[in-house]
Amino acid sequence: MSDPSQQFHLPIVTSFLEAQRDLTRHIADLQTWCETWCDDVCSSEPDIFNRLRKRLLELHARLLEHFVDEESDGYLKPALDVAPRYTSRAETLQKQHGDFLRRLDTINSRLLRQNQPDFRWADIQVELKTFLDDLHQHEHAENKIMQTAFGDDLGAGD
Numbered sequence: 001m002s003d004p005s006q007q008f009h010l011p012i013v014t015s016f017l018e019a020q021r022d023l024t025r026h027i028a029d030l031q032t033w034c035e036t037w038c039d040d041v042c043s044s045e046p047d048i049f050n051r052l053r054k055r056l057l058e059l060h061a062r063l064l065e066h067f068v069d070e071e072s073d074g075y076l077k078p079a080l081d082v083a084p085r086y087t088s089r090a091e092t093l094q095k096q097h098g099d100f101l102r103r104l105d106t107i108n109s110r111l112l113r114q115n116q117p118d119f120r121w122a123d124i125q126v127e128l129k130t131f132l133d134d135l136h137q138h139e140h141a142e143n144k145i146m147q148t149a150f151g152d153d154l155g156a157g158d
């Protein structure tokens with residue numbers, strides 16, 4: 001990384017990648033937890049509603065903070081300063097932030113209907129799994145832009 005403009009951005013890029021790693025670990029932890037569900041397990045686990053509700057609310061707060069942080073000084077700005085060709089891709093990714101929060105709200109709303117006759121834990125499980133997979137892809141795509149702009153030697157850990 002000999003380009004002076006890249007050196008200038010390095011501290012911001014490093015902290016961006018640390019935050020990405022942190023969130024990716026959190027997502028992976030939830031994915032593992034989500035995998036262990038099934039209708040049988042849930043029906044024999046009386047506290048599953050409270051545990052899941054707590055996790056979803058934590059994830060919502062964490063995502064909101066993460067997205068606000070990412071957008072506060074210009075979304076992916078260091079990468080776009082040195083590689084403006086990613087501007088359109090970055091705009092597409094940024095628009096997904098609101099969608100992710102809304103999807104999580106929807107899953108939360110469905111969870112609150114747990115006493116309804118048509119409620120199935122397996123539906124929540126599938127929806128949450130899809131959500132977490134998409135979120136992981138989103139974070140990976142952000143890392144890819146940053147890494148490509150600044151070189152693979154940065155490492156994003158995903």
Ligand SMILES: [Fe+2]
Nearest residue numbers: 020070139142
């Ligand atoms: Fe991110």
